[in-house]
Amino acid sequence: DQQVKQNSPSLSVQEGRISILNCDYTNSMFDYFLWYKKYPAEGPTFLISISSIKDKNEDGRFTVFLNKSAKHLSLHIVPSQPGDSAVYFCAARHNTDKLIFGTGTRLQVFP
């Protein structure tokens, strides 16, 4: 039972445009959501997070939106840059240290 789902395995976006990565979850008890970015042969690196009491969090070019009624979150990257090409994982937790990760979306930003 996949509690955190990233239904798009890949996404291709032109440089300068907006990238939108989506994530759905099934457990309404999740209280904190995170996005990680992963380059090949490296570990994931933390990108941005959002608490369940908020609906938006912004950090530079990265914005995460949370829609609790739809159990959906999204990561917006504006403007997209070639260095953003990586695999993006969303993750969720509820009141513990046990993070549940999605399966990842591979973003490719082309010139």
Place this chain on the structure above:
Amino acid sequence: NAGVTQTPKFQVLKTGQSMTLQCAQDMNHEYMSWYRQDPGMGLRLIHYSVGAGITDQGEVPNGYNVSRSTTEDFPLRLLSAAPSQTSVYFCATYPGQGQPQHFGDGTRLSIL
């Protein structure tokens, strides 16, 4: 400042062999965790520790042992390797509950 160091980076084992994956951190974080990443599965938590002497099971603990004798080290042991344990293993550390985790670069393990 190395952050989180995992050794070895690559390893090939035969079924039934034992091995220890090493994880060391110099960030003075109390919390550490082990994940495995398999194709199409994302990262899954194996074991975690909230401080020296304290460990707990994650989502997929079977076949793995851990111990935490110091703040810096959190080794993961495979007592009798099985082909199903072929995976990429990541160690992570974080300063407190709910804080973002910092990952090592992983150990790629193949079991024949």
